[in-house]
Amino acid sequence: MKISLVGLSGCGKTSLYSVAFAEKSPEDTKKFSPTILYETRRHPFLGLQVGIFDFGGQEQYRKEYMEKPEVFRGTDILIPIVDLHDPDSFEQAREYFEGLLDIYRKNNEKPKIFLFLHKYDVENYQKELLDTNVKAAKDILLDLFKDYDFDFKLTSIYLQDELAKIFRDILISSYAELKTHVEKAEKKLEEINAKIIISDVSGNVIVHNVQGVSSGLTLRGDLRDFINACNTVRENMFMSDSAEFKGRNEDGKEIELYIFKYIISILVMKSGEIDRDSQDKLNTLLNDMKLFADLIISAHTE
Numbered sequence: 174m175k176i177s178l179v180g181l182s183g184c185g186k187t188s189l190y191s192v193a194f195a196e197k198s199p200e201d202t203k204k205f206s207p208t209i210l211y212e213t214r215r216h217p218f219l220g221l222q223v224g225i226f227d228f229g230g231q232e233q234y235r236k237e238y239m240e241k242p243e244v245f246r247g248t249d250i251l252i253p254i255v256d257l258h259d260p261d262s263f264e265q266a267r268e269y270f271e272g273l274l275d276i277y278r279k280n281n282e283k284p285k286i287f288l289f290l291h292k293y294d295v296e297n298y299q300k301e302l303l304d305t306n307v308k309a310a311k312d313i314l315l316d317l318f319k320d321y322d323f324d325f326k327l328t329s330i331y332l333q334d335e336l337a338k339i340f341r342d343i344l345i346s347s348y349a350e351l352k353t354h355v356e357k358a359e360k361k362l363e364e365i366n367a368k369i370i371i372s373d374v375s376g377n378v379i380v381h382n383v384q385g386v387s388s389g390l391t392l393r394g395d396l397r398d399f400i401n402a403c404n405t406v407r408e409n410m411f412m413s414d415s416a417e418f419k420g421r422n423e424d425g426k427e428i429e430l431y432i433f434k435y436i437i438s439i440l441v442m443k444s445g446e447i448d449r450d451s452q453d454k455l456n457t458l459l460n461d462m463k464l465f466a467d468l469i470i471s472a473h474t475e
């Protein structure tokens with residue numbers, strides 16, 4: 174699957190990628206220099222290799238790749254980005270996106286589009302202007318995409334959890350049916366008296382109910398290592414596509430890890446026995462995630 178991030182220079186493409194997928198903090202992005210031509214990264218998600226193409230947005234490069242439309246070929250999801258802190262750029266962004274849509278038309282492609290109205294925050298910016306700019310950006314840009322499978326999002330690298338969810342939902346949107354499972358799981362988690370993290374085996378968090386376990390989509394390093402080690406044991410010693418692992422200490426602290434279909438991992442952390450209601454709900458959740466893993470597998474093989 175190919176996701177293309179596009180937008181004028183400085184709108185935040187590289188920052189978005191780095192904060193959501195590469196464990197960078199918003200502060201880290203302040204020293205980024207502009208992307209030259211384009212950068213490609215691969216990111217594993219739910220057993221797929223997701224390609225992310227960050228196209229440099231400076232005038233000279235824009236011209237260059239507008240003349241080489243093949244770089245845009247094969248995009249499944251197009252993410253045009255506009256900088257809400259720079260309202261003077263909206264018209265120029267519109268022209269740029271128009272040009273891009275022309276290229277897609279010529280290539281006979283119709284990607285799904287998620288417009289990011291980006292830098293929706295007041296980091297070095299006046300609050301009063303922000304909503305005015307949102308309105309102006311919508312007025313100028315929204316009608317461009319009316320013939321597409323389209324949605325827009327208000328995004329900021331300073332709203333890291335939100336951003337991770339937005340990317341997660343975008344990635345999941347290409348698999349029919351998966352979204353309802355994720356939403357169901359999200360609700361269930363609130364009702365269970367244990368800490369639970371659902372991720373893929375590479376440590377991309379899908380849902381969780383624990384503060385501070387992830388930055389962007391990426392699970393904390395120690396837990397990621399644990400999942401990775403268990404996944405290796407599953408593969409090399411159990412040689413089965415699903416397995417579970419349990420640990421506990423003298424105080425009754427427990428950790429359980431379930432791996433379903435070599436893709437989905439559910440980490441459960443309890444401080445002692447949990448109430449029966451929670452345990453019932455946990456069991457339901459585990460069953461649902463088993464189904465979820467099956468759905469992903471069949472989506473891959475379709």
Ligand SMILES: Nc1nc2c(ncn2[C@@H]2O[C@H](COP(=O)(O)OP(=O)(O)O)[C@@H](O)[C@H]2O)c(=O)[nH]1
Binds near residue numbers: 182199294331
């Ligand atoms: N306030 C704010 N600044 C951002 C946000 N995203 C990126 N930036 C800043 O915008 C500048 C340009 O970002 P960069 O990712 O290099 O833009 P690119 O040229 O589109 O790749 C950097 O100084 C970032 O720190 C955001 O959501 N909010």
Ligand SMILES: [Mg+2]
Binds near residue numbers: 186188206207227229
């Ligand atoms: Mg860049």
